[in-house]
Amino acid sequence: MIEVPEALARSTVEREGESGAEWIAELPGLVDELLERWGCEFDGAVMHGGVGVIVPVRRRDESSAVVKVSFPHPGNVHEPDAFAAWGGRGAVLLHERVDERFAMLAEVEDGDEVAAVAGRVGRRLAIPAPPGLPRLRERADAWEEDLRKDAVALPHSVPGRVVDAAVATVRELGRVQPDILIHGDLHAGNILRADREPWLAVDPKGYVGDPAYDGGTLLKSRALTLLEADDLPKAVHRVLDMFAEAAEIDRVRVERWAQFHAVQAAFWGRRHGFRRARGGPGLDWLIAFADRLAELLTERA
16 A cells, blocks of 8 residues: 655645545555555655655556556646647546546656656647547636736736736737647656657646647746846746747747746745745745746837
């Protein structure tokens, strides 16, 4: 029986309360049940993300895989749907799924963070979307409302023109988006080095919308690396250029979505903190960087 990582248990209970505590208590038994159901054996240390566990296993045919069990939440519903639609093309193969338990048995390869190939992976994942997946265009009204509300309600130093640029992106790009399946959270940590293909995506949100949207999630994931850059504008320019060229999508759209993501992050950090820092100097530092990035991207737009 697995031991639930302490950090996952603590964050889940803090975030979800009693329902989170109940899920954590049931998790070891659920994993045992899934391993028996799928004929797998433990094959390594239990890992975790923000919302679930990842258990390395060996299947009956001696191949490696992972059992992933996520906390039951609407945001985790469509991950297996996206994997099923891609069928291993640019993403890991989904071997088994138990949707009512938010559980999957998936292909695994050796992990390695790489941002330079995100555009190529995104291009491979951009396929006509199956029905029933969440459309990003349906979030546009809420995005605009939140941006305007936060700009008024929160103490901040984000210039009005920066907020206006993000709102314009929502209005001009967010409300009319193609029926294309995209990852939705494409960044270096969600791309694995592989044998079957050079790189494979994991942990998709399974959204439907503009492939350029993922350029913003990629840029946010590079924040710590960008902070070390001698020339921040040049470093940002290079990341977005590489992504857009490899993904074969419009560079301006990528930059506008990246600016929108940066403004969202600046306000989100003030309201909720970030996973890397919930308070104190670390949070202040990340918020200041989000502000700087949002303004930089507005100047370039």
